[in-house]
Amino acid sequence: MADRFLRRAAPREIVKKLAARAVYERNLIEEGDRILIAVSGGKDSTTLAWVLAELRAVLKRNYRLAALHISSDFCSCCKKSILSQKLEEWGIPFTDLFVPVMGRLKEGRKMNCYWCSTQRRTELLKYAVENGFNKIALGHHLDDVIETFFMNMTEKGELSAMPVMLAYRKYPVSLIRPLAYAEERQIVSCADELSILKAACTCPYGVNSKRRVMRKKIADFSGGSGAVKRRILRALSGSDLLEE
Ligand code: SF4
Known part of the structure; x- marks a missing residue:
């Protein structure tokens, strides 16, 4: 796409x-x-919902949209009434599902993001399968994809990244990430333009300092250039790390 x-x-x-x-x-x-659409109430997934509603006219394909928000017993940062109002405006039915993430912790185990996101992902998949959805759309953007790639490499010693599309073998469902080409700053500006609430996560377990450090390192070597980040994405795609 032309930089102009x-x-x-x-x-x-x-x-x-x-x-x-x-x-x-x-x-x-x-x-x-x-x-x-998995909606957390934050700017990324709400922008994703908006863009998928808008693309119905552009793509000239018939597809059905619905949004699912997963609430838990300790994270209440999202203003659900505002979210459901926005989704209604865009013609997207909204469901809120409560998952007792804390209550499922085994005795002696500490709460952590891995446990929480596994519980949420399992419920999301279950809901999609039980309600006849064949795709789940997630709001990850270009910066998420690149940060995850470098974190997996430096923290786990793995060459792996978030795929733009992932077809599950065990379930009749695929994950899609339609915002994978958009930078976070572009989504922030879009969310501002649409008056989408930028709800900050107030979860007490949500301090992800390693991701913040990696974000800073990527900003340093890319000079914050979107073109450099898109080239990294292209390189990852060429190596099939972003394929299913
Ligand atoms: S920040 Fe909180 S809500 Fe988000 S994954 Fe971690 S534990 Fe779960």
């Missing part, structure tokens, strides 16, 4: 174009898809 367009267009147009490009290039959405 990325500099001059309105934020919402940029995010829409980048999402459409990801959808076309990776074949993320097909005719008749039933897509469940």
Whole structure:
């Protein structure tokens, strides 16, 4: 995509174009898809919901959208009534599902993000399968994909990244990440333009300092350049680390 367009267009147009490009290039959405959007109430997943609603007119494909928010017993940062109001405006039915993440902890075990996200992911998949969805859309963006790649390499010694599309073998469901081509700063600007609430996570277990350090390192070596980050994404795609 021409850098001139990325500099001059309105934020919402940029995010829409980048999402459409990801959808076309990776074949993320097909005719008749039933897509469940995982919404946390934050700017990324709410922007994702907006963009998928907008793309219905652009892609000329019929697909059904619904949104699922998973609440837990200790994280209440999201303003659910505002979220459901926005989703209603965009024609997306909304469901809130409570998962007692804390209550499922075995005795003597400490709460941590890995446990929490595994519980949430399991419930998300279960809900999608039981309710006839064949795709789950997640709001991860370009910076998330790149940060995760470098963190997996430096922390776990693994060459792995978040795939833009992942088809599960065990379940009749695929994960899609339509915002994988958009930088976080572009999503922030788009969310501002759409008056999407930027709810800060108040979860007491949510201090992810390693990710913050990696974000800073990537900003240092990329000079904050979107073009460099897109080249990294291209390199990852070429090595099939971003494929299913
Ligand atoms: S920050 Fe809190 S809500 Fe988010 S994954 Fe970690 S424990 Fe769960």
